[in-house]
Amino acid sequence: MLKDAFSATIKYMQVMDENGSIDQQLMPNDLQDQELVGFYKMMNLARNLDAKALSLQRQGKLATYAPLIGEEATQIGSAMAMRQNDFAVPNFRQHGVYIARGLPLEQFFVYWKGYEEGAIIDKKLNMTPVIVPVATQMPHAAGIAFAKKYMKEDSVVVAYVGDGGTSEGDFYEAINFAGVFKVPLVVIIENNQWAISVPRSEQTAAQTLAQKAVAAGIDSIQVDGNDVVAVYKATRDAIESARSGKPYVIECLTYRMSMHTTSDDPTKYREDSEVEAWKKRDPIARLGTYLRAKGLWDDSKENALKDEQLKSIDEALAKADEFRPDPDSVFKNVYSQMPKILEEQLENAKNSNYWQ
């Protein structure tokens, strides 16, 4: 005998196309003009902050930095779909998620200047700090989700991973755990097509990344990750699913318009023509077209927004510049009680002015 043991399909969703036209049947009814204007502002804030960070890094004022430009719809759409009591587990490129969830901009700067103090996140914001080893945050997300269920808290964990990250064992182990224990976990795969220099096509032979969820027995969807409305809708629906014990994976198709981090040069490994093609699908321009067509946005608002955001970014940076590092904090925050050997090492360091 030979028969089908299993089959699966993956749906693709787009709500707002590249010209700013809406598929009314898919338009979530809780998204009114005011919300969409809010998305637009937050996406611009993410892009403006990103541009400032890149510029500062080039002046030697920030450490290595991972730009987000091009990925604003995925980050802001998903973050805006979360409730305050939901819990975000971002990766190192999710600056948009952090600020949309309320991380003060000055803290963003303190972190990327290279200080752990920037990773002290107010517990009320329900987010983990930046994790650098790729996909290793995924089991944390599954564990947090387990704890939320165990403690009977109404909180869904939304975790972020890139296309490259889906090749890591921790990605699969996390969604497998989530499936087995039916924990409230939503995974956003921010598929920006490139893992440093390796294109999506060389990362896996799987046709979609969303279908990786099938192996873990959990539901998934692929969405236009440059369509903030589709990302919002998919995330909101996935959060509802996860609340009822069905974890969910969302693959967002977007594009990394810039380098992986400030330490690589993408012109070495990818064609300009590819980048140019994606420029036409820019997530901010698309939403802007829609808002202008509806009479909700114009040049004067655009200029005012830019001035206002650049001002708040500069103010945050000025505050971050006031941060004074405390070398003792390096020694004092390793264990709940400082062991004698660290006390001695700190004493030696202090007595020699930290060898400065």
Place this chain on the structure above:
Amino acid sequence: MAMMNMVQAINNALDLAMAEDKRVVLLGEDIGKDGGVFRVTDGLVDKYTKDRVIDTPLAESSIIGTSIGMAIAGLKPVPEIQFAGFMYLGYSQIVNHAARYRSRTRSNVSLPMVIRTPVSGGVKTLEHHSESPEAEYSHVGGLVVVEPSTPYDAKGLFTSAIHGNDPVLFLEPTKLYRLFKQEVPEEMFEVPIGKARTVREGEDITIITYGTMVNVVEKALEKKPGISAEVLDLRTINPLDEDAIVDAAKKTGKVIIVHEAPMSFGVGAEVSAIIADKAIYEIDAPITRITSPSLPYPMPGYENYYLPNEKRVIEAIERLLEM
């Protein structure tokens, strides 16, 4: 008081910790109905249900990684890794995250969790069931590493670990699980982490050891009743009890360090460096290490050639006493 072997003592410690605090959950491979491959968690799933004694998928990285998540969210997870030789699949989570989360967040997020795993050999098992990796985890910084050698200490140290606020690697020597029983109080009690135990006092020679080798050293000294040896059981590998090490070394001026793990870059090297640093002028013989050779743990057919035994300990003692 009850007579308990180490398995019973740890089972009892887990039971009391779970009864005391609902945030304590156990997770690992085969720890539910099966009670773990060494039966350390036997019976706990019946008492505390599958919600708290969780058989996980066979995936070490996520056993540690999800435990980290649980600790971030306010639980006190006790993950079990079936054998320390398999723990390398979760090494990234232990080193990159369990050890680092507190410093990464300047103590805003601490990870109270106890990672339990059987260690060391001498019980005729297949490859990767007999490793002694305590130095590897102690080197990282940020992990408390504990290794009891008696049922009493196992219960007391575990209780301190679960009451603490640090990620603790709790190493259980398989050879000692059922080797002997001892009186252990049935109620909850703590043995402080970071404090070595003086096993016996003596004047001629100092032996610093821990884990499986405590018993080997004791057996060796029983065969040489004329030798007055000071024996120190480290109990906590990280952070080391420097004061106890230095005091014990100064007391006799002759030091042997005995451990099962390979010699190179091991705990013996660290202990010996501490003694050299703090007590060099009071030492009158070479600091001697009796350990396994610097190579991977062999298959069980060869382990008797590999493991330090009573004969080696006696030889080293006699050699040093002649100096």
